[in-house]
Amino acid sequence: MAGPEIKAPAFREYPTVPVMQPGAMEGLKPFIANEKIQADLNFPGPQLAENWQQTHDTAIAKMGELLGQQRALKVYLDSCVHCGACTDKCHYYIGTGDPKNMPVARQDLMRSVYRRYFTLPGKLFPKLVGARDLTPEVLDEWYSYYHQCSECRRCSVFCPYGIDTAEITMAGRDILDAVGYGQKYSNEIIGKVHKIGNNLGLPGPALENTLEGLEEDVLEDTGIAIRYPLDVRGAEVLLVTPSADFFAEPHIDSLIGYGKVFHAAGISWTMSTMASEAGNFGMFIGNYEQLRKIALRVREAALELGVKRIVVGECGHAWRVAYSFWNTLTGIGDGANDPFAIQLQSQLDHRYKQPMHICELTWDLIRQGAISFDKEANDHRIVTFHDSCNVARGSRMGDSPGGQFEIPRNIIRAVANHYVEMAPGTTHEQTFCCGGGGGVLTDDLLDLRVKGALPRMEALKQVVDGQGVNFMATICAICKSQFTKVVPYYGFKMSMIGGVHQLVSTAIRLGDK
Amino acid sequence: MNLFFAALFYFATSVLLIGVGRKIADYWRTPAPLLIPTTPAPTTQAGVVLRMLREVALFESLFKANLWIWALGWLFHVSLALVLLRHLRFFTEPVWAWVGFIQPFGIYAGFAMAAGLVGLWARRFLVERIRYISTFSDHLMLALLLGIAASGLMMKFLSHTDIVAVKTFFLGLMLFDIQPLPADAPLYLHLALVALLMLVFPFSKLLHAPGVFFSPSRNQADNPREKRHLAAWAAKLEAK
Numbered sequence: 001m002a003g004p005e006i007k008a009p010a011f012r013e014y015p016t017v018p019v020m021q022p023g024a025m026e027g028l029k030p031f032i033a034n035e036k037i038q039a040d041l042n043f044p045g046p047q048l049a050e051n052w053q054q055t056h057d058t059a060i061a062k063m064g065e066l067l068g069q070q071r072a073l074k075v076y077l078d079s080c081v082h083c084g085a086c087t088d089k090c091h092y093y094i095g096t097g098d099p100k101n102m103p104v105a106r107q108d109l110m111r112s113v114y115r116r117y118f119t120l121p122g123k124l125f126p127k128l129v130g131a132r133d134l135t136p137e138v139l140d141e142w143y144s145y146y147h148q149c150s151e152c153r154r155c156s157v158f159c160p161y162g163i164d165t166a167e168i169t170m171a172g173r174d175i176l177d178a179v180g181y182g183q184k185y186s187n188e189i190i191g192k193v194h195k196i197g198n199n200l201g202l203p204g205p206a207l208e209n210t211l212e213g214l215e216e217d218v219l220e221d222t223g224i225a226i227r228y229p230l231d232v233r234g235a236e237v238l239l240v241t242p243s244a245d246f247f248a249e250p251h252i253d254s255l256i257g258y259g260k261v262f263h264a265a266g267i268s269w270t271m272s273t274m275a276s277e278a279g280n281f282g283m284f285i286g287n288y289e290q291l292r293k294i295a296l297r298v299r300e301a302a303l304e305l306g307v308k309r310i311v312v313g314e315c316g317h318a319w320r321v322a323y324s325f326w327n328t329l330t331g332i333g334d335g336a337n338d339p340f341a342i343q344l345q346s347q348l349d350h351r352y353k354q355p356m357h358i359c360e361l362t363w364d365l366i367r368q369g370a371i372s373f374d375k376e377a378n379d380h381r382i383v384t385f386h387d388s389c390n391v392a393r394g395s396r397m398g399d400s401p402g403g404q405f406e407i408p409r410n411i412i413r414a415v416a417n418h419y420v421e422m423a424p425g426t427t428h429e430q431t432f433c434c435g436g437g438g439g440v441l442t443d444d445l446l447d448l449r450v451k452g453a454l455p456r457m458e459a460l461k462q463v464v465d466g467q468g469v470n471f472m473a474t475i476c477a478i479c480k481s482q483f484t485k486v487v488p489y490y491g492f493k494m495s496m497i498g499g500v501h502q503l504v505s506t507a508i509r510l511g512d513k
Numbered sequence: 514m515n516l517f518f519a520a521l522f523y524f525a526t527s528v529l530l531i532g533v534g535r536k537i538a539d540y541w542r543t544p545a546p547l548l549i550p551t552t553p554a555p556t557t558q559a560g561v562v563l564r565m566l567r568e569v570a571l572f573e574s575l576f577k578a579n580l581w582i583w584a585l586g587w588l589f590h591v592s593l594a595l596v597l598l599r600h601l602r603f604f605t606e607p608v609w610a611w612v613g614f615i616q617p618f619g620i621y622a623g624f625a626m627a628a629g630l631v632g633l634w635a636r637r638f639l640v641e642r643i644r645y646i647s648t649f650s651d652h653l654m655l656a657l658l659l660g661i662a663a664s665g666l667m668m669k670f671l672s673h674t675d676i677v678a679v680k681t682f683f684l685g686l687m688l689f690d691i692q693p694l695p696a697d698a699p700l701y702l703h704l705a706l707v708a709l710l711m712l713v714f715p716f717s718k719l720l721h722a723p724g725v726f727f728s729p730s731r732n733q734a735d736n737p738r739e740k741r742h743l744a745a746w747a748a749k750l751e752a753k
Contacts, residue, residue, distance in 0.1 A: 017642070019641075020641050020642060020645060022645075067543075068543065069543075069544065069546060069744075069746055070543070070544075070545070070546060071540060071543040071544060071545040071727060071729060072545060072549060072728075072729045072730070074539070074540065074543055075540055075724045075727045075728055075729075076728070078536075078718075078720045078721075078724050079718070079720060079721040079724030079725065079728070080718060080721070081651075081718045081721050082643075082646050082647060082648065082651050082718070083575070083582055083586065084579070084582060084636065084640065084642060084643040084646060085574070085575050085578035085579050085582055086578070087642040087643065087646065088642065089578070099642065099645045099646075102642060102645075102646065104646050105645070105646055108646070119716060120716050121650075121713075121716045121717065127649070128649055128650055128653075129648065129649075129650045129717075130648035130649070130650065153551060153730075156551045156730050157551055157574065157577065158574055158575070158577055158578035158579075159574060159578075160568070160572050160574050160575040160578075160586075160721075160725070161721055161724055161725045161728050161731070162551060162568075162574065162725070162728040162729075162730035162731035163728070163730075164549065164551065164730045167549070288546060288547075288747065289750070292747075292750065323737060323738065324547065324548050324549070324737045325547055325548070325737070326737075327737050327738060327740075327741050327742065328546070328547060328548065328737070328741065328742050328743055328747070331741065333737065333738045333739075333741060334738055334739050334740070334741075335739050335740040335741055336741040337741075338741070338743075338748075338751075340751045341741055353738055354738065355738070392552070393551055393552055394549070394551075394552060395552060396552055396553065396554075396735055400556070401552065401553035401554060401555065401556060401735060402553040404552065404553070405553075429551075429552070429553060430577075
């Protein structure tokens with residue numbers, strides 16, 4: 001597909017709110033899932049759209065069903081007062097200027113339909129309250145703009161009612177799937193998870209091969225035999241990590257780091273072919289059953305391998321799903337009183353947090369003095385840290401609120417001498433999405449991804465120019481893939497992107513103590 | 514006119530109470546299947562109460578978002594609260610001491626409320642982004658509130674209304690004993706607009722008032738690892 005050349009927007013001298021450019025991103029559409037992809041997920045295929053009346057009725061019925069199941073959706077659709085607090089908060093609005101990328105406008109695409117079919121004034125006086133019928137054009141608009149949201153929740157930080165556009169986007173995508181209007185990228189990936197076990201479609205033997213190769217590489221590199229074990233029954237820790245860690249750059253450097261941490265601390269661990277994916281695109285498409293079905297693989301693997309602890313690798317949305325949803329979906333966690341969850345929870349070792357983030361594990365070991373570092377090994381790097389949206393605003397690490405910000409930074413400071421923060425207002429809970437999260441990490445949306453990265457790139461440029469930063473660490477597979485792809489558009493080298501455990505890997509003392 | 518306004522207020526009060534009551538019941542009954550507090554969030558229920566208090570009393574999130582909207586919005590809401598409390602004197606006999614105490618502040622609040630509304634309305638014209646998202650009903654709602662404030666202030670400062678008679682009317686209304694209402698244009702306007710506001714409350718964006726308390730991103734504690742959270746409809750999936 002030879003489209004117009006994709007260019008990064010210019011850096012703004014001052015980060016002022018961009019001038020509105022109505023229609024700037026109109027009609028942008030990721031590829032539509034074909035019938036086969038849809039069928040693998042038990043969704044109807046695109047041919048349903050040929051019968052409009054049926055599509056219309058199915059969509060409205062699905063919306064009614066979701067309104068009955070999800071308090072958030074109902075409250076959020078009712079509560080917005082159009083105050084405008086969110087209008088300049090979305091990285092896609094900042095990068096594109098398209099007013100429909102303002103969170104409130106994105107919500108209104110659905111709110112207008114909700115008013116028309118589910119509220120009295122919308123039924124009586126649609127014009128007055130901005131209510132409108134669901135038409136094929138409206139559905140197209142949903143498809144376009146609900147795939148220009150990365151579900152990063154930045155708007156929800158600023159909304160006086162906590163309205164989270166991610167919830168609306170998820171509901172929008174769920175309704176679209178119910179009428180056969182699915183997104184190829186996300187749905188194809190979910191199909192692969194069900195069939196093969198991971199997003200990248202790496203079958204078991206290939207995975208085994210990759211890990212063996214990795215062991216050889218690390219041996220050559222360090223002179224120490226570090227294991228990257230797969231499907232080991234009775235291991236203490238099951239590590240569930242995004243499949244990109246198995247071969248993508250720079251992801252694999254963090255995987256190497258996890259292995260070194262386990263090795264140095266003497267913890268027995270394993271990965272699993274069945275659960276060879278931490279990512280859960282069921283969240284992106286807002287479908288509870290898919291979310292649950294994908295998460296259940298981890299439960300099954302944990303039961304089968306008999307592990308005592310479940311640890312999650314560097315992945316933003318995966319950590320949100322693991323931390324916030326796994327206990328609900330699969331019983332991985334604590335404090336259950338039902339047989340389903342107790343079956344697994346009685347197997348787990350509750351002296352440790354379940355599930356645990358790899359950063360929590362590493363930081364605990366650092367605090368106990370169980371692992372140590374040659375910080376100088378990272379002296380060629382001046383490091384900054386990009387908070388990943390799902391970790392920052394949808395989860396936690398450690399014992400107190402905000403641990404998700406402190407722990408990764410503590411690790412970086414423990415393994416490297418030069419650390420620099422990016423501007424306040426672009427980090428911690430107000431962090432900007434990388435521009436590729438939430439199921440938009442696909443080449444057919446590259447234009448959007450490049451533009452959406454603008455605010456993060458501006459903050460990065462500041463510390464690159466000012467403090468000589470040459471490494472941006474992150475703890476998310478999507479952030480890593482997105483940044484390595486888009487930073488060249490902004491004049492940075494892709495090699496400056498990496499993982500926190502890549503830094504750990506560089507500095508950790510191995511040797512047999 | 515006495516009968517008309519009496520009927521209007523009985524009707525508006527019932528619509529308001531039943532409408533909002535039904536909405537609250539609906540929010541209450543609709544499950545929240547997943548824990549989605551916007552983090553960092555409090556880890557305890559007490560912490561959640563504090564967060565909610567800061568949100569409804571200080572508009573904490575709005576403060577982070579935009580100082581102009583925060584200042585105007587907060588000014589309007591606090592003034593409105595004072596004005597409403599001041600109006601309690603029309604419904605209580607003898608008037609409670611603290612209601613008597615706030616009377617003078619309530620008068621300033623009337624002006625402050627109008628000023629806040631004018632500021633908020635101006636933004637809908639002057640700021641491009643807010644102009645883009647404003648619907649006709651957003652403007653009408655501001656017009657309605659400003660009309661209420663203006664007609665109220667008019668009775669105080671331009672053409673004095675016999676408020677003792679107004680009080681007799683409302684005290685009577687509460688006992689289903691209809692008393693005469695002073696024949697007075699600003700008063701009629703004021704009461705009609707207030708009744709209209711009560712009528713549209715359960716069907717409009719004014720639902721943000723009860724809505725904020727039910728917002729999962731604000732009212733959930735951050736404790737998913739410690740405690741299993743399961744909605745009834747989701748639990749059924751486990752039985753399969």
